[in-house]
Structures are given as C-alpha cells and as structure tokens.
Amino acid sequence: MATTIPRPSRPSLNPPTGPLPSLPVPKSRKSTANVPTSPASSRAPSTSLLPTAASNRAVSSSALPTRPYKHHSNSTSNVPTLSTPQSPAGPAPGKILRKTISIGAFPQPPRSVGRNSSHPPSPLSASATPGEGIDNKLLAVAKSIPARESSLRRKSTRVSGIGTTLRSPLGSPSLINSSDKCVSPSTLLNLPSPPQSRTSSPQGSYATGTTFEDYGEDEARGRDGASADHGKSDKQTSQKDSKGNVIVSVRVRPDAGSNEGNKPELEWMVDGRRSLISYRGKEGGEYYYDNVFTTHDNNARVYDSAAKRLVRRVMEGYHGTVFAYGMTGTGKTFSMQGTATSPGVIPLAITDIFSFIRETPNREFLLRVSYLEIYNEKIHDLLSAPGVTANGQAAPQEEIKLREDSKRGVYATPLKEEIVQSPTQLLRVIARGDNARRTGSTQFNARSSRSHAVVQIVVESRERIPGSGSLHESKRAAIPPGGVRVSTLSLIDLAGSEKAAESKERRTEGAHINKSLLTLGTVIARLSTDKDKSGNVSDKDTKHLPYRDSKLTRLLQPALSGNSLVSILCTIQIGAAGSVAAAHSHTGETLNTLKFASRAKNNIVSHAKKAEEALGSSADAGSRALLDRYRMEITELRKQLETQNKANQDAKKEVEEEEEKAREREAEVRHEEQMLEMQLARTALKERIEHLNRLILSSKSLGVNANRSFSALSLQHRGSTISNNEFNTTSARSSTSHSHTTLEAPQRQSSSGSTAAPLTPPSTGSNGIPGDNHSEDDSIGENGDGSATAAVQIRALQADLADKNRYISTLEKRLLQARRSSHSRVSMSFANSHRLNGALGEDGGAESLLKEKDAEIADLRARLDDKDRMVSALRSAARKRDVADLSIDTSSTSERRTSSFHRSESSVASSFKATPVSPVGLLSPAIKERTRGVEEMTRILDEMISDRVESGQLIRSSRNSIRVPSESR
Numbered sequence: 028m029a030t031t032i033p034r035p036s037r038p039s040l041n042p043p044t045g046p047l048p049s050l051p052v053p054k055s056r057k058s059t060a061n062v063p064t065s066p067a068s069s070r071a072p073s074t075s076l077l078p079t080a081a082s083n084r085a086v087s088s089s090a091l092p093t094r095p096y097k098h099h100s101n102s103t104s105n106v107p108t109l110s111t112p113q114s115p116a117g118p119a120p121g122k123i124l125r126k127t128i129s130i131g132a133f134p135q136p137p138r139s140v141g142r143n144s145s146h147p148p149s150p151l152s153a154s155a156t157p158g159e160g161i162d163n164k165l166l167a168v169a170k171s172i173p174a175r176e177s178s179l180r181r182k183s184t185r186v187s188g189i190g191t192t193l194r195s196p197l198g199s200p201s202l203i204n205s206s207d208k209c210v211s212p213s214t215l216l217n218l219p220s221p222p223q224s225r226t227s228s229p230q231g232s233y234a235t236g237t238t239f240e241d242y243g244e245d246e247a248r249g250r251d252g253a254s255a256d257h258g259k260s261d262k263q264t265s266q267k268d269s270k271g272n273v274i275v276s277v278r279v280r281p282d283a284g285s286n287e288g289n290k291p292e293l294e295w296m297v298d299g300r301r302s303l304i305s306y307r308g309k310e311g312g313e314y315y316y317d318n319v320f321t322t323h324d325n326n327a328r329v330y331d332s333a334a335k336r337l338v339r340r341v342m343e344g345y346h347g348t349v350f351a352y353g354m355t356g357t358g359k360t361f362s363m364q365g366t367a368t369s370p371g372v373i374p375l376a377i378t379d380i381f382s383f384i385r386e387t388p389n390r391e392f393l394l395r396v397s398y399l400e401i402y403n404e405k406i407h408d409l410l411s412a413p414g415v416t417a418n419g420q421a422a423p424q425e426e427i428k429l430r431e432d433s434k435r436g437v438y439a440t441p442l443k444e445e446i447v448q449s450p451t452q453l454l455r456v457i458a459r460g461d462n463a464r465r466t467g468s469t470q471f472n473a474r475s476s477r478s479h480a481v482v483q484i485v486v487e488s489r490e491r492i493p494g495s496g497s498l499h500e501s502k503r504a505a506i507p508p509g510g511v512r513v514s515t516l517s518l519i520d521l522a523g524s525e526k527a528a529e530s531k532e533r534r535t536e537g538a539h540i541n542k543s544l545l546t547l548g549t550v551i552a553r554l555s556t557d558k559d560k561s562g563n564v565s566d567k568d569t570k571h572l573p574y575r576d577s578k579l580t581r582l583l584q585p586a587l588s589g590n591s592l593v594s595i596l597c598t599i600q601i602g603a604a605g606s607v608a609a610a611h612s613h614t615g616e617t618l619n620t621l622k623f624a625s626r627a628k629n630n631i632v633s634h635a636k637k638a639e640e641a642l643g644s645s646a647d648a649g650s651r652a653l654l655d656r657y658r659m660e661i662t663e664l665r666k667q668l669e670t671q672n673k674a675n676q677d678a679k680k681e682v683e684e685e686e687e688k689a690r691e692r693e694a695e696v697r698h699e700e701q702m703l704e705m706q707l708a709r710t711a712l713k714e715r716i717e718h719l720n721r722l723i724l725s726s727k728s729l730g731v732n733a734n735r736s737f738s739a740l741s742l743q744h745r746g747s748t749i750s751n752n753e754f755n756t757t758s759a760r761s762s763t764s765h766s767h768t769t770l771e772a773p774q775r776q777s778s779s780g781s782t783a784a785p786l787t788p789p790s791t792g793s794n795g796i797p798g799d800n801h802s803e804d805d806s807i808g809e810n811g812d813g814s815a816t817a818a819v820q821i822r823a824l825q826a827d828l829a830d831k832n833r834y835i836s837t838l839e840k841r842l843l844q845a846r847r848s849s850h851s852r853v854s855m856s857f858a859n860s861h862r863l864n865g866a867l868g869e870d871g872g873a874e875s876l877l878k879e880k881d882a883e884i885a886d887l888r889a890r891l892d893d894k895d896r897m898v899s900a901l902r903s904a905a906r907k908r909d910v911a912d913l914s915i916d917t918s919s920t921s922e923r924r925t926s927s928f929h930r931s932e933s934s935v936a937s938s939f940k941a942t943p944v945s946p947v948g949l950l951s952p953a954i955k956e957r958t959r960g961v962e963e964m965t966r967i968l969d970e971m972i973s974d975r976v977e978s979g980q981l982i983r984s985s986r987n988s989i990r991v992p993s994e995s996r
C-alpha cells in the first residue's frame with residue numbers, strides 16, 4: 028500500500044511544516060538533544076507522508092530528519108561537524124569528481140580515545156555528520172509531529188524502529204569486547220598499542236536493520252521487495268530478526284540534474300528510516316531492505332550500517348564479502364572508495380581492521396592483500412607491475428586463472444599478495460591497484476569503472492602466548508600457541524551495467540559487464556529455487572547454478588553459496604538527469620537494481636561459520652596460514668643465524684690463528700735472511716782476508732826491499748804498464764787493502780852485487796804519463812824481471828778474477844735469496860690482505876735492493892771485462908816475449924848472445940841511473956838458477972821493446988793499456 032503523499036508541485040524551500048511523527052530516541056544512547064526518550068515515540072513517520080520539498084537541498088522524503096543523526100553526532104560529539112550537509116545535488120554536470128582517494132587523505136588509525144566513533148576524527152568524522160545542522164532544526168520540528176504509526180509500524184522492529192533495534196555498542200557481541208581483557212601489547216603487525224582500547228562501536232546507533240549477529244541461525248528469509256503483502260512481511264520480519272548473515276542495502280545517489288518539475292521524482296518515495304523505497308509508477312511497488320540510504324547519508328553512515336560489523340566478524344574468523352552493485356554512475360565506486368573528505372567502505376574497513384588488531388592484544392595477526400580486476404572476462408592482477416619485454420614494451424601479464432580447492436574455495440592464481448603492516452601501507456597498496464584499474468567515460472559517468480574490482484584481505488590470526496611480548500623476546504614465541512585462523516574479507520566494486528554505448532570498445536566492455544551481471548542475477552535468482560525446506564542451499568543443488576558462466580560469479584561463488592557473510596550495497600539514482608526520456612531509462616535500470624537487491628535479500632542464505640583454527644603448520648594443507656609458516660621460518664632463520672654466528676666466530680678464530688702463523692713464518696723468514704746476510708758478510712770478510720793474505724804472500728814472493736818502495740820502472744820500460752786506475756778497479760771491492768797494504772818493489776839485485784838503491788820512480792807515472800805519480804801507491808811490486816812481473820800480475824789478476832767471480836756468485840746467491848724471500852713475503856701478503864700495505868713496502872725495498880744488486884753486478888761485469896782485456900793484453904805480451912826468446916835462441920850464437928847481452932846490459936845500465944834489483948835475487952839459488960835464463964831473455968825482450976817503443980811501433984793507448992799495431996802482432 029502506498030504510503031506517500033503526493034508532493035506539491037511547487038515545493039517550499041522552508042522546512043516542512045506539516046505534522047511530523049515524534050522523533051524516535053534510542054534507548055541505549057544518550058542524546059544531547061532534548062528529544063523525547065520514550066520508545067513509543069521512536070517511530071518516525073514515513074517521510075513520504077510529508078510534503079516533499081524539492082528544495083535546492085533536494086531533501087528527499089527519506090532524508091528528512093527522522094534518522095538518528097543525533098545519535099551519530101553524539102557518538103562523534105567531540106569531532107568537528109560540517110555546518111552544511113554534503114551537497115545533495117551531487118556534482119555539477121560535466122564536473123568529474125575524483126574517484127581515487129589520495130593516500131594523504133586516507134584515514135589514519137584513530138589517535139583520540141574516549142570517543143565511541145570507530146572512525147578517525149578527520150576527514151571521516153567531518154563527513155559523518157553532514158546534515159547535523161539540519162537535523163537539529165528538523166528534529167525540533169519533528170517533535171511537534173504526532174506519531175503516525177500505521178501499517179508501516181509493521182516493520183518497526185526490524186527496519187525503522189530505531190528504538191527497538193538500536194543496541195548499545197556495549198551490547199555488541201562479546202567477541203569484540205573480549206579482547207580488552209588481554210594485556211599482551213605486541214602483535215605480529217607490530218602496531219603501537221593505543222593508549223586505551225576502544226570498546227564500543229557506534230554502529231549500533233545506525234543499526235536500523237540487520238546486523239551480523241546471529242550467525243548460527245541461517246533460516247532467515249529475505250522479503251520479496253516487490254511484495255506488498257504486509258501480513259506476510261510481518262511474518263518474515265520475525266525471521267529476519269534472527270538473520271544477519273546477509274545484508275542488502277540500497278543507496279540513493281543525489282541527483283545532480285533534478286529539478287522541481289520532474290515527474291519521475293514524484294513517483295519515488297525513499298524512506299531511510301523504514302528502509303523502504305516505493306515506486307508508484309508502472310511496475311511499481313514497495314521495496315524493503317536492510318538499509319536504505321538516502322541522498323543525505325554519507326559514506327561513514329553507509330559503512331557503519333552495511334559493513335562495519337561484517338568487517339569485525341571477519342577479524343574474528345568469518346569470511347565476509349561486501350559488494351556494490353548498480354547501474355553505471357550511481358555511486359558504487361563513490362561508496363566503496365569514497366573521496367578524500369568522505370572515505371568509503373574500503374578505507375573505513377581498513378581503519379577498522381587495524382583498530383580491531385589494536386584492541387585484541389591476545390591475538391597476533393598477519394594481513395595479506397591482493398587486488399584483481401575482471402575486465403572483458405579476463406582477470407588482471409592490479410598489484411603486479413607489468414613486465415617489460417626485450418624491446419621495451421609492456422609484457423602481457425601471466426594469465427590468471429580461477430582454481431578451487433576444498434580449503435580455500437575458489438581463488439585466483441597466480442596472484443600477488445602483499446603483506447601489510449599498517450593502515451597506511453594497506454591503503455597505499457590499494458591506491459596502487461586503483462590507479463591500475465581500467466576506467467573509461469560512459470554516457471553517465473565520465474570516469475566509469477570498466478571492470479569488476481576485487482580487493483581481498485586475508486586475515487590470519489592466532490592466540491598469543493601471554494608474556495611473549497615480541498618475536499625476539501624468547502624462543503618460546505616460536506612454539507605455536509594455538510591454531511591459526513584464516514578468514515577473508517572481499518571488497519568488490521562491480522562495473523556498472525550500461526544499456527547502450529557509443530564506442531565499440533565501450534560496447535564490448537558493456538557486453539562483458541552486462542553478461543557477468545546477468546549471470547550474477549541468474550545465480551541469485553536461482554538460489555531461491557534451489558533452497559531446501561530449511562532454506563539452506565544444498566551442495567548438490569549448487570552444482571546446477573551457473574557460477575561458471577562468468578568469472579565474477581565463479582569468484583563470488585563461496586560468498587553466494589553461503590560460506591561467508593554478505594553485504595550487498597545496491598546503488599540507484601532516481602529522478603531525471605534532465606529529460607523525461609532519460610528519467611525513464613533510469614527508472615528501468617533502477618527498478619532492475621531494486622529487484623536484484625530484493626532477490627539477493629530473499630535468496631542468498633549464508634551459513635557462514637567461524638573458520639576453524641588450523642593447528643600446527645601441517646594443519647592447513649595448502650599452507651595458507653602464513654602466520655605459521657612465518658613463525659617456523661623465523662625459528663629456522665634464528666637457528667641459522669646462530670649457526671652462522673658460530674661459524675663466523677670460528678672463522679674469525681681461524682683467521683686470527685692463520686695470521687699468527689703467518690706472522691711467525693714471516694719472522695722466521697726474516698731471521699733466516701738475517702742469518703744468510705750475516706753468513707754472506709762473513710764469507711765476504713773471509714774472502715777479503717784470504718785475498719789480503721794472498722796479496723801479502725805474493726808481495727813476499729816478489730820480494731820487498733828495505734825501503735818498502737815500489738819499482739815500476741821495468742814495467743814502464745817494457746811498456747806493459749798497468750794503469751793504477753785499472754788495477755784499482757780490478758780489486759774494487761776486495762782490494763781496498765791495496766791502498767793500505769804498501770807493496771814494496773823488490774830490490775833489484777845487480778849483477779855487480781852493489782846494493783840497490785831504492786828505485787826512484789821516473790817523473791812519469793807508472794803508466795808513462797807525465798805527472799802521474801800514483802804508481803807507488805797503486806802498482807804492485809815488480810822486480811824488474813818482466814816475465815816474473817807479468818806472471819805475478821797475471822796471477823794476481825786471475826786471483827782477483829776468481830775473487831770477483833766468487834763475489835759475483837755470492838751476490839747472485841744473495842740476490843736469489845732476496846728474490847725468494849720477497850716472493851714469499853708477497854705471497855704471504857696476498858694471503859693476509861690486512862698486511863698488504865706492509866708487504867708492499869717490503870716488496871718495494873726488495874725491488875730497490877734488486878736494482879742495486881743488478882747495478883753492482885753490471886759494474887762488476889764491466890770491471891771483469893776490463894780485467895779480461897788486461898789479462899789478454901798481458902798474455903799477448905807474454906806470448907810475444909816467448910816468441911822473441913825463441914828467435915833469439917835459434918838465430919844467435921852464444922858469443923853474439925854474450926856480446927849482445929853485455930851490450931844490452933851496458934846499454935840498459937847506461938840508460939838507467941841505477942840498476943833495479945831483481946826480486947829473483949832474493950829467491951833461493953835453485954830458483955835463481957832457473958830464472959836466470961828467463962831474466963836474460965826478459966832483458967833482451969825489454970831491449971827490443973824499448974827499441975820498438977823508440978821507433979814508435981808500440982802505441983800507448985789513452986787508457987794506459989798497451990796496444991800493439993796489428994802488423995807487429
């Protein structure tokens with residue numbers, strides 16, 4: 028029976044002055060307004076009885092202040108309120124409202140305590156109180172309106188009778204409140220504990236209709252919205268009271284283009300208090316739901332009434348699904364996501380989830396979130412970033428399929444799930460998915476969602492061991508205290524149905540959207556026919572339902588087949604957007620939506636049960652309980668960490684030992700080197716001593732005169748002088764003693780027997796260069812006997828040569844040792860990287876040592892060469908002499924030899940002031956005898972040489988060595 032009164036054609040802008048029923052006041056809540064508290068007066072009359080003022084506020088009949096805004100404002104009394112209600116006019120045509128909520132605007136976990144609102148102070152609170160200003164005014168008016176209880180009262184206990192249906196928040200199921208008993212502060216999510224737990228929920232204030240209270244009883248019935256049979260409705264109401272698993276709400280979107288003269292508006296009546304929508308046109312009827320939200324109801328209100336309890340139940344272990352259904356542009360996304368100033372169901376649910384966790388310190392939680400969309404019958408993961416192909420293009424996403432198993436039901440795979448630890452993080456993840464969602468412009472919505480979007484939040488929880496404050500606290504935390512409970516909250520924003528689209532793309536999208544929505548409708552419609560007597564849907568019958576006809580219905584299957592709590596929010600828009608024709612097309616769609624909602628209310632039966640606690644890690648075969656897995660992983664990792672630490676310590680010890688050993692080895696090597704050096708030094712000294720001894724011996728063997736003077740005369744005469752420089756250089760190292768060892772020329776024993784005067788060196792030096800008077804110091808002794816001198820010199824040189832060779836070999840040995848030790852040091856330095864620098868320094872030292880030694884060797888070699896040259900010069904001189912001797916022997920007669928001898932002797936004698944004493948004279952008689960012939964020959968040779976010198980056949984080189992012209996050679 029229609030209960031509306033025709034509206035005046037020219038509605039007044041003033042508040043309604045007609046009689047209004049007295050305002051209902053909730054029993055449970057203290058009102059700040061002086062409203063009657065009698066429950067009898069709690070029934071508000073149907074606003075449809077009032078003259079509808081199509082004011083610029085567009086306060087529809089249902090929006091009149093018969094709703095318990097007061098209570099709501101009480102619950103948020105310490106929160107700023109909006110002085111003006113949300114514009115009912117909606118967005119101006121052409122103006123696109125933001126659909127995506129900025130993160131910064133998302134509600135943060137509530138900070139203030141002591142207030143009963145479940146919402147953060149801002150911006151939700153602000154949006155939670157629109158119309159309060161009007162409410163107060165209108166409430167005053169309302170008081171004067173006599174209560175008009177008619178047949179509408181039939182539903183008061185269920186729908187509009189606020190006084191009867193409102194419950195104190197404290198009267199909420201004990202599951203929520205029980206959490207306050209627990210004291211353990213930490214949760215797996217590591218949330219900071221609030222200073223004070225919030226214990227109540229304000230939604231009771233709005234609980235005009237069904238709540239998720241009596242989950243055990245599934246026999247509830249929905250009412251056929253189209254039915255006008257009130258008697259039947261009354262009967263159903265009692266059933267409804269015990270039902271709570273399925274909530275169907277209808278929200279009316281403010282009409283931006285409505286104007287006073289629109290006929291369609293007159294045909295509609297929306298009564299929020301009674302959760303009634305009636306249509307008086309063709310196919311008209313009355314539609315009752317659990318909640319009817321008028322154009323003035325904001326998102327907070329919608330959430331509190333339609334989703335809040337469901338969300339809380341999910342936190343307790345039930346599965347829950349909230350979805351928005353309706354024609355395009357009617358406010359589904361607006362309701363689910365909301366705006367910065369008016370957050371929708373999703374952000375509010377998130378806030379509530381974390382509030383619940385804070386309030387439940389005796390349990391630990393783990394939250395995972397996934398976000399998918401069904402676009403053109405394909406599932407896309409909105410959280411996984413698209414890959415990039417080799418040529419820089421976006422790679423197609425891996426196909427996501429729907430699977431089913433007994434534990435998880437129907438699920439999409441592979442789907443990215445992100446673990447979230449804070450509301451901000453969760454909101455950010457969802458905002459990311461929102462951005463990735465496909466939208467397009469339709470006739471009715473400039474930014475229309477072209478896909479069904481499903482946010483799924485998996486909640487794992489487990490009882491916490493009292494006292495195990497944090498994961499790090501004790502190893503006991505690793506022992507699972509109890510089973511893990513896994514529940515899922517699905518928040519679905521369906522794409523809007525659309526009649527006709529202009530572009531081909533839109534048409535394709537529309538076809539898919541419409542098909543899936545149609546399948547959804549069909550499934551829901553068939554649910555009723557498949558119910559058994561008790562109203563439950565049997566599994567057998569479920570198989571006949573066309574869930575598989577679309578991805579959407581397949582995904583919703585667990586919810587629709589009764590495994591979860593369901594809240595359906597249907598959005599409509601009544602009134603014309605301009606033309607009557609448009610209004611009519613709206614009407615058809617709106618009626619369809621209303622029918623869908625009614626069928627859903629009637630047919631969906633939920634026998635949702637709290638999820639079992641899966642005990643131990645093995646319990647949930649699919650191992651969905653990440654909580655357990657993580658716990659085990661943590662234990663495992665901790666063990667690994669300990670092992671690793673131990674291994675690290677062992678390794679450190681080993682390294683230290685190794686370093687110690689290396690240090691010892693190095694010290695040993697250094698010691699060896701030092702020993703070697705000392706040995707070498709000793710050897711060198713010994714050699715030097717030997718050399719000196721040899722020199723002394725040779726001096727002795729050559730004879731030393733009394734005056735210890737050295738004669739180099741014969742050398743000069745023979746032309747076989749040795750440069751003092753050369754001689755000195757030959758004994759560069761070992762013969763430093765030459766300068767100290769005064770070698771004295773043996774006194775020449777003259778044949779006359781006269782005492783040989785000390786030989787006075789000629790004015791020229793030993794090398795025959797005038798002014799070179801160093802021969803006394805530098806030349807070795809000479810006895811005037813050329814052959815003996817040469818032989819001695821050769822011997823001395825050979826000895827020196829041997830010395831040098833020895834010295835060279837010693838040096839080479841040393842060099843080798845130095846190289847070896849430097850190599851060993853370098854290798855050690857590689858092994859011990861921390862000593863690298865030191866090793867490099869030593870290496871550098873070794874290198875310089877090597878260079879030094881090389882230079883020394885090169886120098887010695889050069890000297891050796893000189894020696895060789897000298898030796899060969901002496902040898903050739905000796906050979907010459909021998910040749911000369913031979914020729915003398917063969918060609919001369921003894922007489923001639925004698926005369927020649929005398930002549931030469933006399934000539935020699937005449938050419939010298941004093942005859943040098945031959946050292947032969949100092950030798951034994953036997954040796955004298957033997958050497959006499961040689962002496963004679965030497966003399967002859969000397970003569971010859973001096974002759975040749977005089978004739979210029981022998982040329983002294985600048986380097987004081989003798990060079991014999993090639994022809995004479």
Ligand SMILES: Nc1ncnc2c1ncn2[C@@H]1O[C@H](COP(=O)(O)OP(=O)(O)OP(=O)(O)O)[C@@H](O)[C@H]1O
Nearest residue numbers: 124280355356357358359360361472475476522523
């Ligand atoms: N209750 C409301 N109050 C104010 N504005 C609203 C309300 N409902 C919807 N709107 C506005 O109407 C426009 C369309 O809403 P929305 O995008 O939510 O529709 P929709 O049902 O999601 O459409 P579609 O199915 O095409 O995505 C948006 O600009 C939104 O801000």
